[in-house]
Amino acid sequence: MSHTATQTQEAxxxxxxxxxxxxxxxxxxxxxxxxxxxxxxxxxGCFSVFLxxxxxxxxxxxxxxxxxxxxxPVSWGIPIVDFVFWVGIAHSxxxxxxxxxxxxxxxxxxFNRQAEAMTVISVLCAGMYxxxxxxxxxxxxxxxxxxxxxxxxxxxxxxxxxxxxAVSTYLTVSVIFFFVGMIPDLAIARRYSTGIRRWIYGxxxxxxxxxxxxxxxxxxxxxxxxxxxTPLVLSVHSVVSWDFAMSMLPGWHTTIFxxxxxxxxxxxxxxxxxxxxxxxxxxxxxxxxxTLDHFDKLCKLIMxxxxxxxxxxxxxxxxxxxxxxxxERALFDHRMGGYYKIAFWLMVFCNCIAPLSLWVKRLRRSIxxxxxxxxxxxxxxWLERYVIVVTSLANDFDPYNWGYYHPTLYDVGLTTMxxxxxxxxxxxxxxxxxxxxxxxxxxxxx
Amino acid sequence: MRIPALVVSFLLAAGGVAxxxxxxxxxxxxxxxxxxxxLLFFVAICQGLIAVGAVATFAKARWILPVRKHVFSMxxxxxxxxxxxxxxxxxxxxxxxxxxxxxxxxxxxxxxVRNFGLMCLTAFFGTLLAREAVKEGPHAVKLAVAYxxxxxxxxxxxxxxxVMSFEYPWYSTLFGGFFFMEALLSGFxxxxxxxxxxxxxxxxxxxxxxxxxxxxxxxxxxxxxxxWAYLMFSQLIVIWYSNLPEDTEFFLRxxxxxxxxxxxxxxxxxxxxxxxxxxxxxxxRKLKETxxxxxxxACVTLTGILLERIVYLAPHLRLNPALISVYFVxxxxxxxxxxxxxxxxxxxxxxxxxxxxxxxxx
Amino acid sequence: MxxxxxxADEPEFLHKAKELVAAGVNPERITTxxxxxxxxxxxxxxxxxxxLKFFTLFGGxxxxxxxxxxxxxxxxxxxxxxxxxxWPWGLITGGKPPASIPAYTIIxxxxxxLFGAICTLLGFLLLAxxxxxxxxxxxxxxxxxxxxxxxxxxxx
Numbered sequence: 001m002s003h004t005a006t007q008t009q010e011a012x013x014x015x016x017x018x019x020x021x022x023x024x025x026x027x028x029x030x031x032x033x034x035x036x037x038x039x040x041x042x043x044x045g046c047f048s049v050f051l052x053x054x055x056x057x058x059x060x061x062x063x064x065x066x067x068x069x070x071x072x073p074v075s076w077g078i079p080i081v082d083f084v085f086w087v088g089i090a091h092s093x094x095x096x097x098x099x100x101x102x103x104x105x106x107x108x109x110x111f112n113r114q115a116e117a118m119t120v121i122s123v124l125c126a127g128m129y130x131x132x133x134x135x136x137x138x139x140x141x142x143x144x145x146x147x148x149x150x151x152x153x154x155x156x157x158x159x160x161x162x163x164x165x166a167v168s169t170y171l172t173v174s175v176i177f178f179f180v181g182m183i184p185d186l187a188i189a190r191r192y193s194t195g196i197r198r199w200i201y202g203x204x205x206x207x208x209x210x211x212x213x214x215x216x217x218x219x220x221x222x223x224x225x226x227x228x229x230t231p232l233v234l235s236v237h238s239v240v241s242w243d244f245a246m247s248m249l250p251g252w253h254t255t256i257f258x259x260x261x262x263x264x265x266x267x268x269x270x271x272x273x274x275x276x277x278x279x280x281x282x283x284x285x286x287x288x289x290x291t292l293d294h295f296d297k298l299c300k301l302i303m304x305x306x307x308x309x310x311x312x313x314x315x316x317x318x319x320x321x322x323x324x325x326x327x328e329r330a331l332f333d334h335r336m337g338g339y340y341k342i343a344f345w346l347m348v349f350c351n352c353i354a355p356l357s358l359w360v361k362r363l364r365r366s367i368x369x370x371x372x373x374x375x376x377x378x379x380x381x382w383l384e385r386y387v388i389v390v391t392s393l394a395n396d397f398d399p400y401n402w403g404y405y406h407p408t409l410y411d412v413g414l415t416t417m418x419x420x421x422x423x424x425x426x427x428x429x430x431x432x433x434x435x436x437x438x439x440x441x442x443x444x445x446x
Numbered sequence: 447m448r449i450p451a452l453v454v455s456f457l458l459a460a461g462g463v464a465x466x467x468x469x470x471x472x473x474x475x476x477x478x479x480x481x482x483x484x485l486l487f488f489v490a491i492c493q494g495l496i497a498v499g500a501v502a503t504f505a506k507a508r509w510i511l512p513v514r515k516h517v518f519s520m521x522x523x524x525x526x527x528x529x530x531x532x533x534x535x536x537x538x539x540x541x542x543x544x545x546x547x548x549x550x551x552x553x554x555x556x557x558x559v560r561n562f563g564l565m566c567l568t569a570f571f572g573t574l575l576a577r578e579a580v581k582e583g584p585h586a587v588k589l590a591v592a593y594x595x596x597x598x599x600x601x602x603x604x605x606x607x608x609v610m611s612f613e614y615p616w617y618s619t620l621f622g623g624f625f626f627m628e629a630l631l632s633g634f635x636x637x638x639x640x641x642x643x644x645x646x647x648x649x650x651x652x653x654x655x656x657x658x659x660x661x662x663x664x665x666x667x668x669x670x671x672x673x674w675a676y677l678m679f680s681q682l683i684v685i686w687y688s689n690l691p692e693d694t695e696f697f698l699r700x701x702x703x704x705x706x707x708x709x710x711x712x713x714x715x716x717x718x719x720x721x722x723x724x725x726x727x728x729x730x731r732k733l734k735e736t737x738x739x740x741x742x743x744a745c746v747t748l749t750g751i752l753l754e755r756i757v758y759l760a761p762h763l764r765l766n767p768a769l770i771s772v773y774f775v776x777x778x779x780x781x782x783x784x785x786x787x788x789x790x791x792x793x794x795x796x797x798x799x800x801x802x803x804x805x806x807x808x
Numbered sequence: 809m810x811x812x813x814x815x816a817d818e819p820e821f822l823h824k825a826k827e828l829v830a831a832g833v834n835p836e837r838i839t840t841x842x843x844x845x846x847x848x849x850x851x852x853x854x855x856x857x858x859x860l861k862f863f864t865l866f867g868g869x870x871x872x873x874x875x876x877x878x879x880x881x882x883x884x885x886x887x888x889x890x891x892x893x894x895w896p897w898g899l900i901t902g903g904k905p906p907a908s909i910p911a912y913t914i915i916x917x918x919x920x921x922l923f924g925a926i927c928t929l930l931g932f933l934l935l936a937x938x939x940x941x942x943x944x945x946x947x948x949x950x951x952x953x954x955x956x957x958x959x960x961x962x963x964x
Contacts, residue, residue: 018816021843145882149830153882155902158909159687165915169922176929178874191949192787198945205938210950212853215845220934221932228925234676235917253688256619258680311598315619321890322551322606324615359474388871442952443844679913686910689903 021442024289025188028436032189033320035431056410057132065135067410074393074405077280079133081385084261086126087167087240088381088421091233091262092235092269093119094174097181098229101222107297109440111164113185114280115273116178117433121425122272125418126215130163132414146320159239166239170232177225183208183218184359185434205246234258244388250331251392260312263383267305267351271377272297276426278371280435289441292365302377306355308385313348327397334395337389339404343383344391350380350431362421457778458747463756478538479763482608482703484773485530486755489604490625491566491748492523494570497597500590501630503579509662512648515795516640518576519788524569526780532562541763544614552611559608564600571596576801581608601626612762615697618685620707624677628751631670631720637663640785645737654784657735664734667743671724679716685711701762712757719750813956818846821954826852833958841955860931865925868920875916880907 015023062066070077093115100108131137143164147153153266154161187207208214242262244252275297281290320332335344355377357363364370389404429435449615496630502510535558539545544552571593579586602622612799618624639659645653685693701710723746733739759765784791815821821842829835835853842849850857883906884898898906933939 016816017818018952025945025952130855143964145878147882147885151885152899155887155901156879156882156915157901157908162911162914162918165918165922169918172922173925176925180929180932188843190945190952203939205944207944207946208938209940209946210841210843212840212842212846212849214938215842216850217643217857217858217860217932217936219845220858221928224860224864225925228921228928231672231917234673235914235921238676238680239914241916242683242687245684248688248690253623254619255684256623259620259623259685260678306811311623312619315602315622319617319619322762323617380572380869437493439844666837679910683910687904 022326022446024438024441025215026193026439027284027286027289028434028438028441029189029192029428030194030349033434039427041145041433043424046420046427049420050417053413053420055213056413057417060135060410061137067408068414069411070133071403071405073396073401073403074390076389076393077139077178077405078136078386078407078411078415079129079273081382081389082418083126083129083133083185084130084240084385084389086418087170088237088265089269089272090119090122090170090174091237092264092267092273093117093122094170094177094229094233095266096273098226099233101226104228105297106444107294109437109444110294111273111277111298111439112349112440113181113435115228115269116174116181116427117274117426118269118276118436119172119174120178121422121429122166122269123174124425125422127167128418130160130416149202159243162239163243166236173225173229173232173313177229180218180221181437182227184210184344184439185437189434192228197285199251233266234262237262243295245393249392250320250325251316251329251335252390252430254316256312256315260309262382263305263312264351267302268377268381270302270305271374272379274298274302275372275378276375278367280430284430284435286436288435292367295367295370296361296364296425299358299370303355303358307353309366310352310398311353331395332393335391338391338395340387340391340394347380347383347387350376351384354380416425454701456745456748456776459745459752463749463752469586475764476541476762477725477764479539479765480769481530481534481538481757481773482541482763483759483765483770485527485534485690485744485754486608486758487605487748487774488523488753488777490601490629490632490751491528491598491636492520492527492781493568493572493601493627494631495616496524496576496633496637497594497626497630498504498633498637499579499595500575500597500692503575503586503590504594509659509666510637511642512656513637513640513663515580515788515792516639516785517780518580519791520781521569521573521576521776522784522791523780524572526777528562528569529564532558536561540761542611544611552614557607557611561603562601563773564596564603568596568600576791577793580792582796595651597629601629609758612759613696616692618696620677620681624681627670628674631674632665632748632751633666634667634670635740635744638667638737638744642737642741660737660740661731664728664740664743667740667747668728668734669725669790670722671728675717675721675725678721680684700757705761709757709760712753712760716750716754716757719746719753723747810960811958813908814915814950815954821956822846822848822852823858825849825956827929828949828956829853835887835946837959839957839959841950841953841957843954846954850913858935860935861929863931863934864928867931868924870927871920871923874923876912878919879912883907 032130043440044245055116068077068079096108096115097112100112130143131140134140143154143161145154145161184207186201187208187210190201190205193201238261241257245257247253278291281287281370316338317332320328335341357369357373364371394404395402495517499510501507502514502517528623539554539558542552545554548554550556551659571589575586575589575593578589605621605625606617610617624779641656641663648656685697697713698704700713724743727739727743728734756765765771813821813824815824821840823954825838825840828838829852835855838853840846840853898907904911
């Protein structure tokens with residue numbers, strides 16, 4: 001049988017398998033060579049945006065929290081919108097690497113390293129916001145489980161405490177999953193580098209050799225971590241959604257929030273994966289590894305989650321008119337026709353209408369359209385969190401208590417700050433760490 | 447002989463459940479919900495089975511192949527269920543309190559037309575899909591998507607219109623999603639019976655080669671049980687935490703002092719049957735591969751669903767166990783007939799039993 | 809004096825491994841170095857399956873038990889010191905019962921995953937004998953080749 005296999009191989013006249021693997025190593029590790037000036041300019045640009053945002057926040061700390069637009073009644077404004085946005089983006093990375101591993105969807109291995117990096121960086125971005133939005137970030141240790149002087153522990157019944165546990169667990173498990181996935185690739189990077197860098201990659205790869213014993217345990221490790229990460233995807237964003245659902249506010253107090261937020265998170269994360277991978281693929285010339293077929297499959301995931309989000313919008317609006325709850329009915333009237341109606345309808349357009357274009361096969365395989373759509377998805381999902389958080393607080397039960405949210409420069413600064421951090425860190429990731437899963441691509445391309 | 451033994455034990459459990467919900471123990475005043483009760487069960491299983499087939503067709507999955515014909519042979523049941531619903535809707539819809547005080551949405555004619563219409567639409571797409579998917583024809587994926595859309599809409603309305611409207615004005619936005627996911631779970635669970643029956647019919651070497659596929663389907667059952675528990679918990683935590691009277695009345699009606707003790711026990715049992723047992727039993731790889739285990743767990747899951755339907759209906763309807771048994775056996779016989787005569791109902795397709803040996807090992 | 813067999817591709821490598829074991833070479837003496845995991849190698853070299861799942865189970869159970877016991881303990885802790893009766897009445901917040909199981913389930917769930925993941929990682933490091941502190945950078949790298957190394961008979 002091997003004789004006929006070799007005959008077929010010769011008939012196709014392709015390069016021998018080991019040469020293909022060497023080529024994959026070279027192609028993916030090309031980003032780890034000395035970068036040009038443009039790279040450092042971009043990184044500097046991103047981190048300056050981050051530092052500028054930090055400086056703006058410093059001003060807020062010095063002059064008072066009122067510098068932000070966050071006032072009564074909208075006391076949870078853009079900082080919390082950003083928190084939910086970044087945590088949401090993180091979830092898609094875990095879905096692509098962990099859940100699709102369990103479902104054996106092969107197309108994931110062209111995206112999973114980038115997605116995992118995106119997850120870790122987004123959780124770091126998200127984690128900044130609860131700290132910043134307290135206005136007294138030096139007191140953030142209050143959220144940690146410890147007994148106070150009066151032997152009183154934190155309130156474990158509070159959704160905010162559940163958040164602390166959920167997001168910390170998520171950060172820890174994502175970092176573990178990210179790191180573990182990279183071990184064989186770091187060994188490859190070790191092989192191709194010299195001097196101090198070789199030693200550093202050696203340290204990071206923990207001396208990986210690729211023996212059969214190591215592979216045996218490694219495969220089980222990846223499987224078990226994926227099995228743990230899967231319920232994390234569901235639970236962490238559900239816990240974040242329960243920050244809202246545990247309240248009594250119309251528009252927030254609804255049972256569909258948990259799966260709705262999770263589907264929305266995956267949707268926004270897939271959009272961000274596309275925003276990152278499309279330029280990366282172009283710049284590092286990875287077209288033959290990340291093909292249009294892979295994007296096609298990612299688009300199907302986007303379509304599915306977009307439809308779940310659309311279903312949730314429909315059900316929420318329908319239920320607001322179904323029962324006898326006048327406050328719920330009034331709130332949705334405000335969402336659709338009130339002060340924030342532009343945000344609402346733009347959100348519906350970006351999240352439900354624009355992804356309908358993906359039913360057309362040609363558009364699913366058109367890179368420029370996919371890039372534009374991914375930006376629309378990011379915008380739409382940010383707006384969704386804005387609409388959810390702000391409209392329910394602005395128009396609650398008592399009309400005397402209504403008030404509208406006017407973001408200031410400082411709110412905008414806090415938002416753009418983390419975009420700078422995110423893209424800057426992602427660029428550094430591309431430079432210093434293997435940016436695609438080399439080992440899995442080798443398994444795939446035989 | 448093992449399949450009848452399993453079925454009998456399941457029927458006994460179901461009988462016990464029916465007795466629990468019926469007769470003098472029911473707190474309700476109205477009667478006439480027996481057909482609805484049985485419909486709620488079979489609509490989940492039959493539509494859920496075809497939904498499982500649709501998902502497998504869409505994903506071009508290999509794990510369903512040996513039982514594909516069993517799964518798709520359900521399509522006549524979809525028509526039967528639509529017809530039975532129409533009968534129930536015309537005769538007994540006054541069981542709902544809102545029929546005394548109708549509104550634009552909860553209006554008897556509109557209610558009947560939209561539910562019957564959607565069930566017929568689902569049956570229509572289900573029929574086309576079943577015939578196309580078994581042949582592995584060119585339109586199978588499109589029909590799978592069309593079926594799934596109509597399935598989601600139908601099951602959502604089963605939840606909102608058939609069950610939730612008893613509780614008016616109580617609502618839960620997740621109820622529709624909960625029902626269509628539960629139906630999908632029941633679909634995965636029921637396939638375990640098909641695998642179990644194949645064990646005696648298939649030649650042992652070929653059956654052994656299906657080990658990976660059986661493990662995958664048991665894994666889906668496992669995963670969806672966890673997902674079911676997650677959706678149930680999502681609804682519970684929101685209602686429990688805020689403790690608003692307009693929400694908690696759903697649970698208070700089913701607990702002492704406003705409701706009977708057995709109903710509260712039933713609620714906890716549903717959690718045990720639908721989550722705890724499948725989680726513990728299907729965690730181990732070896733147990734997933736032994737055909738009797740997923741089949742028994744499927745019995746447990748389906749009994750859990752039966753009990754859950756009682757929990758929904760008991761405060762509102764008196765359920766006569768004898769009548770439930772009559773309807774149940776009737777539908778069950780139709781179900782068995784569909785599966786048994788699947789070769790007559792479905793066109794011949796590519797030979798799926800010849801699954802190559804190396805594909806099973808993953 | 810160990811023997812090395814290097815191959816460019818998987819099928820020949822696996823074939824040779826099976827051949828060596830069939831020829832009577834003790835599988836304990838065989839070590840392989842591959843760039844990707846090879847399916848079927850574990851059976852060919854008659855290795856025992858990985859014990860990692862026990863670490864995972866242990867971690868998960870510990871997390872679950874810790875989650876519930878820690879939260880319930882903290883709620884009754886305050887009462888133990890201050891209550892005069894023998895029955896601790898527990899700290900109530902938001903009108904919830906002291907042992908609020910639905911709320912604590914979430915904490916227990918997160919800790920199950922956290923402890924499970926960390927235990928699994930530590931178990932992996934233990935079982936795979938990593939990090940190899942004294943040889944982080946190996947002297948000989950095989951790259952993309954599939955290599956079988958058969959150790960000497962004298963070495964245990």
